[in-house]
Amino acid sequence: GDSVTQTEGQVALSEEDFLTIHCNYSASGYPALFWYVQYPGEGPQFLFRASRDKEKGSSRGFEATYDKGTTSFHLRKASVQESDSAVYYCALGNTGNYKYVFGAGTRLKVIA
Amino acid sequence: EAAVTQSPRNKVTVTGGNVTLSCRQTNSHNYMYWYRQDTGHGLRLIHYSYGAGNLQIGDVPDGYKATRTTQEDFFLLLELASPSQTSLYFCASSDEGLGYAEQFFGPGTRLTVL
Numbered sequence: 653g654d655s656v657t658q659t660e661g662q663v664a665l666s667e668e669d670f671l672t673i674h675c676n677y678s679a680s681g682y683p684a685l686f687w688y689v690q691y692p693g694e695g696p697q698f699l700f701r702a703s704r705d706k707e708k709g710s711s712r713g714f715e716a717t718y719d720k721g722t723t724s725f726h727l728r729k730a731s732v733q734e735s736d737s738a739v740y741y742c743a744l745g746n747t748g749n750y751k752y753v754f755g756a757g758t759r760l761k762v763i764a
Numbered sequence: 765e766a767a768v769t770q771s772p773r774n775k776v777t778v779t780g781g782n783v784t785l786s787c788r789q790t791n792s793h794n795y796m797y798w799y800r801q802d803t804g805h806g807l808r809l810i811h812y813s814y815g816a817g818n819l820q821i822g823d824v825p826d827g828y829k830a831t832r833t834t835q836e837d838f839f840l841l842l843e844l845a846s847p848s849q850t851s852l853y854f855c856a857s858s859d860e861g862l863g864y865a866e867q868f869f870g871p872g873t874r875l876t877v878l
Contacts, residue, residue: 661804684864695768695854695869696807703864741806745863752863754799754807 654679656744658755665732665762673727673758675716675742685709685718685725686743686752696741734764767791768870770855776876777845785840785873787855793868795861796838798822798830800851801872807854813838814861845877 659674677685684703688696700709702718702725709716714729727740742755767790777783789796797812809822811830819830827849829841842849853873858865 686866693871695856695871696867697869698866701864701866745865747863752809752867756804756806 654683654744654746654753656742656753656755658742658758660758661756662759662761665760667733667762667764668731669762671727671729671732671736671760673740673742673760675725675727675755677723677725677742677744679723679744679746679753681746682720683747684745685716686745687714687716687725687727688741688743688754690739690741690757692738699740732760732762734762736760737762768855768857768868770853770870770873772873773871774874774876776878778878779846781842781845781877783842783845783875785842785853785855785875787838787840787870788836789838789855789857789868789870790836791857791859791868792835793857793859794835795858795865796832797856797858797867798828798838798840799854799856800824800849801854802851810840810853812861842875845875847877849875850877851875 655678657676687699690696700711702709705720739757744753798810799807808824813832855870856867858867
């Protein structure tokens, strides 16, 4: 079945550091890929989506590029802020089964 | 803006107890979902629905029932709660359910089964 793997369970950075959170997927067909962010005490919020190879999604300074060749959708941000501290989820949506598959999540802590 | 509300926000019950979690969305979305969130597992889909009276089985359905009474309301039922069902539960809705649509999540219900 479809699956999403987030390599890092936790990431700790200082403000203005560069962020990379790795996301790799396994799916049949041509899935859409998503990033969601979850702040403490809240539900996940949609960050952005990409639905075709080489498409870049971006929002709030975060970006990721759909790479079908390496089956990846890594999240990057050039300069993180303390307010970016949250849990980030990579997700896959497949038209074949009308639902999402979420990764296990990566907890980002940014120290001022 | 999309609005998904859940009640109760916190619930404590005992093993074997009967629990109903409620979700209401005011987005006029067709699709609604129930997830559980556990450390190390992310979000796992329990059940989902694409309209009133419809129910589809998700990835971790054992021990859960669900019912969609209206377009707005989706309920999750635990008829014989077990400690393994202690978790944070999220409801979500989306305009389309083809896997390409953004999902809007509620604030969550924390359930503890003693």
